[in-house]
Amino acid sequence: MIKGKSKMEFGTGDIRMTAALSGGIGALCYITQKPHVIGERVPVEDSWNVDQAEVVMTFTKTESIDVLIEELQDVKAMMDGSYPFEKTRIRDEELNFNAFMQAQEDDINGLREKIRTLGYEIPEEGMQKLLHILRMAGYV
Incomplete structure (x- = not known):
């Protein structure tokens, strides 16, 4: 189920992603932070609560995480040109993600x-x- 609408814009290192687990439900919490090097593991020294997160993805089945990872790998392949039909696909106009x-x-x-x-x-x-x-x- 999707509740509400939100757009996350990755690419500047200003989105903090924190994994969490509670009551058997896995979560990935997203919080806007000061930009840092993308991929840099920043130690979590401060305390935070899930209510501070701007977006929370929850998972009750690990298979859903596998599907998310597969889709993200497809997006990455599309962006770097290695996705099989991305080279031959012709779109009349660009998608408007806004x-x-x-x-x-x-x-x-x-x-x-x-x-x-x-x-x-x-x-x-x-x-x-x-x-x-x-x-x-x-x-x-």
Whole structure:
């Protein structure tokens, strides 16, 4: 199940990935940090809690981790040109990886306008939460 929308942009060394295990559920927690050398193992000297993570991937079966690793290996092969059909594939236009974020912004703006017509104002953070709740309930 996917809950909410988020985009993680890798490539600058500013995403801290921390593995965790609790109650038999494995997790990979992502936190924005000060940039450092990509791949450098930074000692975890500070204490942190999962509620500080901006994205958490949880796993109840190790097979799901294997599939994630395989897909990441495919992405890597596509990027370095070694993926079998990547050399012959022709796409009419580039993919817009920001499109889903724009759709979310459009949803928020539309919802904001509907609420304003009722005479109410909701701060931005509240709008994000309200839209998330409405999506989870299937109203948006």
